[in-house]
Amino acid sequence: MSLHFYKYQGTGNDFIMIDNRSLSFKKTNTDLINKLCDRRFGIGADGLILLEPSELADFKMIYFNADGNEGSMCGNGGRCIVAFAKQLNIIKNETTFDAVDGLHYATIKEGIVSLKMINVKSIENSNSHSFLNTGSPHHISFSENIDKINVKELGAEIRYGAPYFNEGTNVNFAEKISDNSFKVRTYERGVEDETLACGTGVTAVAIAAHNTRLTNNNSINIKVLGGDLEVSFDKENDTYKNVFLKGPAMFVFEGYISI
Numbered sequence: 492m493s494l495h496f497y498k499y500q501g502t503g504n505d506f507i508m509i510d511n512r513s514l515s516f517k518k519t520n521t522d523l524i525n526k527l528c529d530r531r532f533g534i535g536a537d538g539l540i541l542l543e544p545s546e547l548a549d550f551k552m553i554y555f556n557a558d559g560n561e562g563s564m565c566g567n568g569g570r571c572i573v574a575f576a577k578q579l580n581i582i583k584n585e586t587t588f589d590a591v592d593g594l595h596y597a598t599i600k601e602g603i604v605s606l607k608m609i610n611v612k613s614i615e616n617s618n619s620h621s622f623l624n625t626g627s628p629h630h631i632s633f634s635e636n637i638d639k640i641n642v643k644e645l646g647a648e649i650r651y652g653a654p655y656f657n658e659g660t661n662v663n664f665a666e667k668i669s670d671n672s673f674k675v676r677t678y679e680r681g682v683e684d685e686t687l688a689c690g691t692g693v694t695a696v697a698i699a700a701h702n703t704r705l706t707n708n709n710s711i712n713i714k715v716l717g718g719d720l721e722v723s724f725d726k727e728n729d730t731y732k733n734v735f736l737k738g739p740a741m742f743v744f745e746g747y748i749s750i
């Protein structure tokens with residue numbers, strides 16, 4: 492059987508996109524998804540995303556990590572599926588879609604997607620790190636010279652260590668550049684390596700930076716290995732609301748692969 496796929500990337504976080512409105516792609520085939528994401532034996536990607544019909548919204552996003560397991564929310568994948576839905580003529584420049592953590596509003600203009608993320612209320616701060624969930628769980632530590640960190644090694648240690656263990660977490664290393672800009676490197680659970688960008692991760696970093704008073708800005712530029720992202724939010728009482736993740740989402744190529 493031949494599978495028609497599209498390849499997208501958002502600041503270098505790359506995804507295989509499949510138009511599964513027919514529901515013919517089997518979601519339980521972990522080995523197949525893992526193989527399609529493999530950079531030597533397959534197409535190669537950090538994750539695979541299915542676009543399916545939704546009764547609640549314009550479409551539904553189903554996200555799998557490169558290991559083949561269904562993941563929690565993916566911010567860059569969410570931005571990419573908006574560009575994909577536009578390419579498929581399902582939407583124009585504005586949409587609401589259904590994802591694992593609820594409905595998401597988004598707009599697209601000249602390849603730049605602005606995606607509304609879930610509200611965040613619960614943030615754990617300690618001397619060494621912050622932990623919060625922006626659709627996916629994120630451990631964040633702020634330090635200097637993050638260029639020098641071995642993200643794969645240190646990230647894996649934290650991801651598999653206490654208190655996360657098997658369920659794990661994504662791990663972000665962040666550095667303040669100026670009052671409204673930070674640099675971030677992320678170890679992604681489910682990819683089990685550093686990726687070039689992580690959307691829910693940079694969202695978590697921006698909120699953690701504000702919550703720990705590293706910044707007073709509510710619009711923050713974030714530099715990642717694969718480019719630049721922007722996170723903005725409003726804080727009302729203890730809750731971060733109107734959280735938006737903004738940045739490029741690009742179609743790369745399409746093709747067929749026999750499965």
Ligand SMILES: N[C@H](CCC[C@H](N)C(=O)O)C(=O)O
Nearest residue numbers: 562563565566567689690691
């Ligand atoms: N790359 C994604 C994060 C995926 C989260 C995934 N690694 C998990 O924890 O299941 C993003 O842009 O937000």
